[in-house]
Amino acid sequence: MAARTKEQRAFLAEAVGLWPAAKGSLALVRRPCIRAKCAACERGEKHPAWIFTFRQKGRQRCLYVRPALVEALRQAIRNGRRMEELLTRSGAALIERHRLERPAGDPK
Numbered sequence: 001m002a003a004r005t006k007e008q009r010a011f012l013a014e015a016v017g018l019w020p021a022a023k024g025s026l027a028l029v030r031r032p033c034i035r036a037k038c039a040a041c042e043r044g045e046k047h048p049a050w051i052f053t054f055r056q057k058g059r060q061r062c063l064y065v066r067p068a069l070v071e072a073l074r075q076a077i078r079n080g081r082r083m084e085e086l087l088t089r090s091g092a093a094l095i096e097r098h099r100l101e102r103p104a105g106d107p108k
Contacts, residue, residue: 011090018083022076024054026065
């Protein structure tokens with residue numbers, strides 16, 4: 001295996017701090033329950049539930065999230081957004097490096 005470049009080491013050092021990472025969104029929704037004569041539902045309050053929405057194989061999916069996991073998932077989503085920014089910067093840097101390394105007058 002070839003030695004890692006300075007850029008690769010910098011990328012990996014930043015990426016390792018972004019775990020856990022997730023891509024999607026988290027929302028608090030209110031849903032009716034299935035119990036007959038539920039006081040909260042009869043008042044129109046319904047019941048709070050956290051939903052994680054994401055894409056899988058091109059299809060939108062939703063999962064219920066336990067309240068105990070909400071803060072960890074929020075952090076994972078923040079990390080996922082930072083990871084996307086890191087990948088975008090990495091792609092732009094790759095193009096710039098290629099432009100600098102090609103011989104003068106080379107159109108490709």
